[in-house]
Amino acid sequence: MSELTREETEALIQEVLEVYPEKARKDRAKHLAVNDQSIEQSKKCITSNRKSLPGVMTVRGCAYAGSKGVVWGPIKDMIHVSHGPIGCGQYSRAGRRNYYVGTTGVDTFGTMNFTSDFQEKDIVFGGDKKLAKLVAEIEQLFPLHKGISVQSECPIGLIGDDIEAVSKKAAKEMNKPIVPVRCEGFRGVSQSLGHHIANDSIRDWVLDKRDGQGFDATPYDVSIIGDYNIGGDAWASRILIEEMGLRVVSQWSGDGTLAEIEKTPKVKLNLLHCYRSMNYISRHMEEKYGIPWLEYNFFGPTKIAESLRAIAAHFDDSIKEGAERVIAKYQPMMDAVIARYKPRLQGKTVMLYVGGLRPRHVIGAYEDLGMQVIGTGYEFAHNDDYDRTIKEMGNATLLYDDATGFELEEFIKRMQPDLVGSGIKEKYVFQKMGIPLRQMHSWDYSGPYHGYDGFAIFARDMDMAISNPCWSKQTPPWKKRPEVPEASELKKVA
Amino acid sequence: MANIMVRKDAAGAYSFYLPKRDLEDAIVSMEFDTSEKWGGEIRLNNGGAYYIEPQALPARFPISLRARRLDAAE
16 A cells, blocks of 8 residues: 555544544544654654553553563573462463573473462462462472572562562572562553563662672673564574674573573673663663663664674774674675565565564564565553654654554554554454464564574565465455344244 | 663763653753762753752763652653
8 A cells, every 4th residue: 555644644543533532532642643753752742651541452461471471581590480370370371482492391491380379368368478388399399490580460469478578588598599579460551660670670689699709701791681582583693793703691581591690790781682671771780880781673684784883883893894794794695585575575564563662673674675664553662662763664654652452453454554563462353354464572483583594584474474365365254244134034033 | 859860972961861760861951060060950851850969970970860850841
């Protein structure tokens, strides 16, 4: 579909807002905007990180999801106890596909679900004793674990359990770190606060554990923080950093270990991919240890080359040469990928609606393939994410913050993109409409998409989704002619 | 009182960060900016204003400080 003008996009927003009651309309109007690259500050055009309205279908998660799923969960050699009723742990178990190396159940525990399985009596009498018992059992059954984190679910905060006291006492007996995380689901408006709480718990309970200890440093030590590590992203980006001559001391949370987190304050530069979930700890390390941090983007050859050069600029000439060498080495491979897929994808349009910063990261990769992003939005972004997005997006494109189910469906019906990039909750709605959708949370069980190797997979996946012949051959259920029996027949039956 | 963090970028400009609200913004004006006296009333790009107790120029940035809100935007 051809591009909408600014007026048309504004009219579209107005049309969608029409159906809401007045109060809801006023609130939702602040979250929908037409992009204007001339604006310096996002808050002039869009409001974000606000409580979702009751009754609209939001796709946000909770603070527990942010802490357990993103920050703590992937730390593979620790055991993360979902403290509370069983559902939260079970439904968040292994869903994120963060691949790791190790023997699950022996020295790594990434895909396992540990929970205190709260019952009624634990709510009434408190769950502290249960937690103490559980920690002792873990120590006995899994002696090779390196530590435990206690991920609070909602009831813990509501009944006022003192998980800090239990953790401190047990940690002393066990001589391993136990980290209580106050990430009860009701805190904050989305999973974003969970990231922040988890970052703060890393700061308070883990990061300073090796201060003052010796370390064989080199001038080229870096850490990779907040690699997405979906389907192996961590490795696809790590090899590039290593190939240019840097030493990756720590990498977390994807394929990360407790020891790596503890060693992070020894590095020279923190490389931050997932800004939304890990900027807090990077800011802390900048202040306390004087380690600068740098946001980078490893989606698509253009952004990779930009990022590699930006990283190299922090180091001496040998690293700068290394960066150029890496870029030159992979350029023929990238040219081949683009030569193959660009003619098939040229001019196709995409609408994105993903978590905290993924949309702005993948815009460059779609542009490398000749595709155009005509609408984007975040579930749980903050103003600083939109500040960074406005420049990446074209003028007069659509922005939607914490879009509701209705809004997203209406926008996509009207704008008819060739591809939607979103999550599992949106997937089948749009596929039934006949619009291809790739999950951009889990890479649709594919991946990695990071780095040069990942771009080849990304291009193939997008082509597979768009060029699949099935989309034009189906009628969505709501467009099928209803088979309503005639009134006279109904009478006969009665 | 709010905990804030003041950063100084490569160009020497100050920026303001309020962790509680995840608010990051440029500082457009600072009342005192000499080595002996630093701080006072700061104005942000978004229109907000905070007050930092005047003090000697911090030895290094970024630095976490307590600040009083004079006038918040929004």
